[in-house]
Amino acid sequence: MSEIVEKIIRLIEEHGDSQYGGEAVSQKEHALQAAHLAMENGEQANIVVAGLLHDIGHLLHHLPDDAPDHGVDDFHEELANDFLKQHFTNEVVEPVRLHVAAKRYLCQVDPSYLGLLSEPSIISLGLQGGPMTLEECAIFEANPYHKDAVILRKYDDLAKVPELEVKPVAYYAPYLESFTL
Ligand SMILES: [Fe+2]
Numbered sequence: 001m002s003e004i005v006e007k008i009i010r011l012i013e014e015h016g017d018s019q020y021g022g023e024a025v026s027q028k029e030h031a032l033q034a035a036h037l038a039m040e041n042g043e044q045a046n047i048v049v050a051g052l053l054h055d056i057g058h059l060l061h062h063l064p065d066d067a068p069d070h071g072v073d074d075f076h077e078e079l080a081n082d083f084l085k086q087h088f089t090n091e092v093v094e095p096v097r098l099h100v101a102a103k104r105y106l107c108q109v110d111p112s113y114l115g116l117l118s119e120p121s122i123i124s125l126g127l128q129g130g131p132m133t134l135e136e137c138a139i140f141e142a143n144p145y146h147k148d149a150v151i152l153r154k155y156d157d158l159a160k161v162p163e164l165e166v167k168p169v170a171y172y173a174p175y176l177e178s179f180t181l
Pocket of ligand 1: 030054055156
């Protein structure tokens with residue numbers, strides 16, 4: 001197994017017990033559920049891997065889990081991007097970088113989407129800039145990975161199920177490996 005895949009597995013295993021920003025699941029459960037639900041729905045492997053990695057930025061900083069409640073955006077998607085782009089291909093890195101933008105995008109283009117968001121997601125939306133303007137939507141749609149980011153976002157929003165049975169982190173090692181640089 002490559003060093004980076006080992007490091008990621010360790011990061012999720014060892015630091016993933018912190019709460020997922022006010023939700024009913026831990027960071028580790030959230031990551032595993034996002035990957036699991038994507039796989040169960042037959043999504044492409046890059047979405048499964050992006051599901052596992054999308055919130056790794058939360059494990060790379062030392063802000064408290066409830067930072068958004070105190071008006072602090074942790075910019076976890078940027079932290080994840082800086083880290084992941086050194087080791088993984090764009091098929092994985094870009095949807096992760098864009099998963100917060102995808103939330104802001106969906107709030108603009110899909111009127112029912114806001115109603116699906118959990119309270120912590122709505123709180124952080126405000127800090128992240130709120131719904132996109134139409135101009136921002138056009139820029140977002142110009143990114144070749146925007147559709148993947150929207151698909152990833154769907155699993156991010158669903159991956160908040162208390163005590164869902166999922167596979168262990170190590171199960172995803174070969175998938176992670178296949179997207180390393
Ligand atoms: Fe997430």
